[in-house]
Amino acid sequence: MVEVTRTIQAPVAEVFAILADGWSYASWVVGASHIRGVDDTWPEVGARIHHSVGPWPCTIQDTTAVRAVDPPHSIELDARLWPIGAAVVRVELRAVGPTSCEVVMNERAIRGPSRLLPHAIQALVLVPRNRESLSRLADLAEGGYVDARADIGDG
Template identity: 35%
Template sequence: MAVRHRVIKADPAVVWEVLADGNRYAEWVVGTGDSRPRSGRWPRKDASLTYEIRLGPVRLNNQTVVRHCREGSLLELEIIAGLLGTARFSIELREWGEDCLVLVDEHPLRGAGAAVHNVGVEALIQLRHRSMLARLARCCEETAARHREPAAREASGAEGTGRA
C-alpha cells in the first residue's frame, strides 16, 4: 500500500479548507487538469468531481467520488479512471503542534490498475504522492498566509491609531 505523510505548516482547518474546495483539486493533485463539480456538494458523501488527466499526448476524463467524509479530519475518495480501473485514496489530517500532519494512503481497487499492481507501480505512486503533498503544502501554506494578512494589517492599523 502506498502510504506517505507530510507535516504542513498550516492549521488543520486551513488544510481542510483547501481539500473541501473541489475547484482547487487540480491545484494539488498531480497530473489533473481543471476540476469541476459533477454531482452533489463536495466533499459530502457521494459528491463527485470530473477532471482531465494528462499522460503525455493522451487525455483521459476521470472522476473522483467521496466515499467517506469526517469533516475536518478524513476524506476517503474513489478515483474512477475508466479502463485503468478504480483506486481508493484516503487523506487524514492530524494536529501536529501548530501544524498539520497529513497522511495519504492509496491502493487500486478494480480494473487494470489492480491487475498490474506491483512493487514498481507502488514506487511510482510514492513519487506521485511526494509531489502531490508538496503541492498541497504550497496551497495550504499560501492560504494560511492570506488568512494572516488581514489580521496583521488590522493589528498594525490599530497600533498606528494609538500613537499621536
C-alpha cells in the same frame, strides 16, 4: 496500500478547507489537469468532481467521488482513471500543534488492470506522485490558500 506522509505548516482546518474545495483538486493532485465541474454537495459522501486527466489534447474525462468524510480529519475518495482503473485514496489530517499538521495519504488500486500490479510496482509510481501531491497541497496551505467561495458576496 501505498502511504506517504508530510508535515504541513498550517492548521488542520486550513488544510481541510483545500480538500473541501473541489475546484482546487487540479491544483494539488498530480495528473488532474482540469476541473470540469464539482457537485454542489462536495465534499459530502457520494459527491463527485468531474475532471480531466493528462496533458491536452490527450485528456481522459473521469470523476472522483467521496466515499467517506470526517471533517476536518479525513476524506476518502474513489479516484477513477479508466481504462487504467480506479483507486481508493484516503487523506488523514492530524494536528501536530496549533499551526501545523501531519497529512497521511494512502492509495490502493481497487478496480481495473492497475489492481493486478504487485504492491512494489504500484509503489514505484504512486509514492513519488503522492509525495508531489502533498508538496503541492503544502504549498497551497502554507501560501495562504483562501477558498474563493467564502469571498463571494463580500462586495
